[in-house]
Amino acid sequence: MANILVVDDELGIRDLLCDILNDEGHTVELAENAAQARAARHRERPDLVLLDIWMPDTDGVTLLKEWSATGALTMPVIMMSGHATIDTAVEATRIGALAFLEKPITLQKLLKAVEQGLARGSPRKQAAPLPGLMSPRVDSLIKVSEIVGVNHEAVADLGPQSTQNFMLDKPLREGRDEYEKAYFEFHLTKENGSMTRVAEKTGLERTHLYRKLKQLGVNLSRTKRN
Template sequence: MATILVVDDEMGIRALLSEILTDEGHAIEIAENATQARAARERSRPDLVLLDIWMPDVDGITLLKEWGATGQLNMPVIMMSGHGTIDTAVEATKYGATAFLEKPITLQKLLRAVEQGLAKAPARAPGALGSISPISVNVLPGQRLEADLTVESAMTGGMGLPSMPVDLGPQSEQSFDLDRPLREARDAFEKAYFEFHLARENGSMTRVAEKTGLERTHLYRKLKQLGVDLSRNKRGGSH
């Protein structure tokens, strides 16, 4: 989905946030101090930064001010602190932070802040996404399941089915081989079903779980069982 830079001097916090956000389909860069954060920002040009306030060398507010003063604050920055006050949050917002998260950070608040922050991020390649091409999946002769899939997803194999080549034409079709045991045919359909939703939700396991009505852990096991390659549905692979 996006490249996110996590800056925190606590290894446990970095590991936890990285695990959660990686599971959501994001590419993660980590830094434990301002020096590493500057280098990571320059190297990976993140779409969003999670920045701790209290760090040993340079505090997060100072680094935020520095990026703003040098014209480098061109991505949303979410501040984090376990000792924050209202005044701290107001100061962070004053210098360009888009949100403030108080530790310990709950999963719900983290994902909501990240989603809202990325919604405010400037588009990296205007016009590259959003063009929709209808794709038909032929289940039985004369019966079609209509689905929308972005042209980019189609070009990168978003459906992930080698036996079903994708044509970018307006009436492109994909056919299941029904001359096989029921279990194999069902697995093939389920794989296409989940890969379609993963592509449409940009790899977000949380949103796919909500859309398909499955508990997240069960969904993850199901995808592993079907052999779904989760990495193919993560945006930002070029970062």
């Protein structure tokens, strides 16, 4: 199994992640600040790092930049935070972070992110297109969808014609809303307007789904097939 470094200033979170990852058979090294993280990264050469953004001495994004600038970012890094903005998450992924987990972190999301991180390997390997991607534009949409919590596997389902309509030079929030609206309209049409099936497909509760569709201005009547 893997050697994983967990960097977080909260003792409870460090202990929780350590217990979960140990149960999965991984070896876990703990650090409560950037100084300890630097030492552990040099000493242990971890296969994966779970890095908190907000820390008292040096924040996680700054530490990520440091590793990237010095050539020390040779392992996948997954950022964690309960208060970070989307802009912060996007900045972290541009620097080289593999993914972003929002606290409180669910067991399923944690294990999936760790599995994908270990499978992906070092950040240099991430530059190669993932299987099934149709273009660099779709690749960019998938990275953004991972950050905002959208099921990125459905991006490819939208097809080349749909992805061409997304302009990546727009403000992030505008581009994200545009993608999400097309994403939900696609699944509503595919499921003949069935909110139950769309909720299951997208992994959202029905109440959350209704609220999301209203926020995006999705016309439910137009998504039903005649």
